[in-house]
Amino acid sequence: MTGLVLKDIRKTYGQVKVLHGIDLEIAEGEFVVFVGPSGCGKSTLLRMIAGLEDITSGEMIIDGQVVNDVPPSRRGIAMVFQSYALYPHMTVYDNMAFGMRIAGESREEIERRVKNAAEILQLTPYLDRLPKALSGGQRQRVAIGRAICRNPKVFLFDEPLSNLDAALRVATRIEIAKLNESMPDTTMIYVTHDQVEAMTLADRIVVLSAGRIEQVGPPLELYDRPANLFVARFIGSPAMNIMPATIASGGSRTTITLLDGTSVSVDIATPETDAGKKASFGVRPEDLSIVTGDDYLFEGTVSIVEQLGEVTLIYADGPVEGEPITVKLPGTVAISKGDRLRFAADRMKLHLFNADGHTYRK
Numbered sequence: 531m532t533g534l535v536l537k538d539i540r541k542t543y544g545q546v547k548v549l550h551g552i553d554l555e556i557a558e559g560e561f562v563v564f565v566g567p568s569g570c571g572k573s574t575l576l577r578m579i580a581g582l583e584d585i586t587s588g589e590m591i592i593d594g595q596v597v598n599d600v601p602p603s604r605r606g607i608a609m610v611f612q613s614y615a616l617y618p619h620m621t622v623y624d625n626m627a628f629g630m631r632i633a634g635e636s637r638e639e640i641e642r643r644v645k646n647a648a649e650i651l652q653l654t655p656y657l658d659r660l661p662k663a664l665s666g667g668q669r670q671r672v673a674i675g676r677a678i679c680r681n682p683k684v685f686l687f688d689e690p691l692s693n694l695d696a697a698l699r700v701a702t703r704i705e706i707a708k709l710n711e712s713m714p715d716t717t718m719i720y721v722t723h724d725q726v727e728a729m730t731l732a733d734r735i736v737v738l739s740a741g742r743i744e745q746v747g748p749p750l751e752l753y754d755r756p757a758n759l760f761v762a763r764f765i766g767s768p769a770m771n772i773m774p775a776t777i778a779s780g781g782s783r784t785t786i787t788l789l790d791g792t793s794v795s796v797d798i799a800t801p802e803t804d805a806g807k808k809a810s811f812g813v814r815p816e817d818l819s820i821v822t823g824d825d826y827l828f829e830g831t832v833s834i835v836e837q838l839g840e841v842t843l844i845y846a847d848g849p850v851e852g853e854p855i856t857v858k859l860p861g862t863v864a865i866s867k868g869d870r871l872r873f874a875a876d877r878m879k880l881h882l883f884n885a886d887g888h889t890y891r892k
């Protein structure tokens with residue numbers, strides 16, 4: 531079983547604490563994506579798994595073995611970087627074969643593995659080319675192919691698509707999804723800034739912030755049930771609308787009051803003793819709709835309309851001054867700046883967080 535167990539993993543550089551105690555179990559064959567704002571420690575954590583960074587304290591266990599002091603080459607891991615790091619003077623074939631030649635593999639075995647990787651990644655027609663005669667996407671596929679040839683137990687990706695243009699990113703992302711399907715026993719850990727990559731590739735997403743795990747779960751669980759305000763704001767684009775509120779009355783249903791006095795009733799239980807406490811009310815832009823009747827959440831005056839064809843984004847001045855509400859409506863909607871609108875949402879899609887930022891929704 532090539533699972534990973536991270537026990538209270540910490541990292542400090544001199545006085546600077548970068549990771550504050552990471553506990554995480556990753557099952558064999560799982561595809562786990564690390565996301566979080568710049569500087570939160572994603573790459574450091576990945577590099578510690580790879581053995582490229584020392585572990586300050588805690589235990590890193592791969593396949594049942596503590597690997598804290600095991601060098602990278604003996605961890606059964608292959609890593610694909612943002613910069614493809616190919617040898618420019620070697621053909622695609624030789625780039626993929628190089629590591630195996632160093633390791634003393636037989637010519638037949640090298641040929642078998644290179645051809646297999648080339649087949650998986652559709653690189654067979656390019657095996658005799660030099661990297662400079664390939665597109666960025668093809669180069670990154672060679673870098674992935676080189677990693678496949680090492681037959682790793684664990685595959686690490688550090689923002690592998692970030693140097694590619696939008697169309698190539700999509701194509702290469704789909705290649706990686708297929709690769710994952712064709713290697714069901716290989717554990718994959720992937721660092722990205724890109725929400726779509728995280729949502730589409732991951733079995734589970736790990737959301738990190740300032741060296742700590744905020745939440746771990748399947749993509750839609752994080753989207754539907756963010757555990758706290760940080761995850762609520764981080765997962766989903768445009769970000770969830772969050773408004774300060776006060777709990778007017780708790781119980782199995784809760785009534786909250788927004789800053790402008792608007793009263794909203796939500797199907798979320800809160801302790802009756804929380805009445806009078808501060809809270810944060812959340813609703814995703816795509817969960818809002820425009821209504822004309824009296825059953826609405828709040829009103830707003832449109833300040834900006836962005837027509838993107840597939841969706842219309844509306845920014846409206848709502849219950850909180852200076853904090854416009856974002857509304858995402860499908861298709862093209864005839865709305866103009868200055869329109870006064872009423873917004874409603876399915877009550878099951880509303881979110882409520884306590885004063886410490888933890889969700890009330892179970």
Ligand SMILES: Nc1ncnc2c1ncn2[C@@H]1O[C@H](COP(=O)(O)OP(=O)(O)OP(=O)(O)O)[C@@H](O)[C@H]1O
Nearest residue numbers: 543546548566567568569570571572573574575723
């Ligand atoms: N060698 C080092 N010495 C001191 N601090 C470092 C060193 N390497 C990284 N850091 C700090 O550790 C923190 C985490 O860095 P890391 O590269 O892991 O973040 P990240 O989440 O991958 O960020 P990004 O998304 O921008 O790549 C940052 O604040 C960074 O400044």
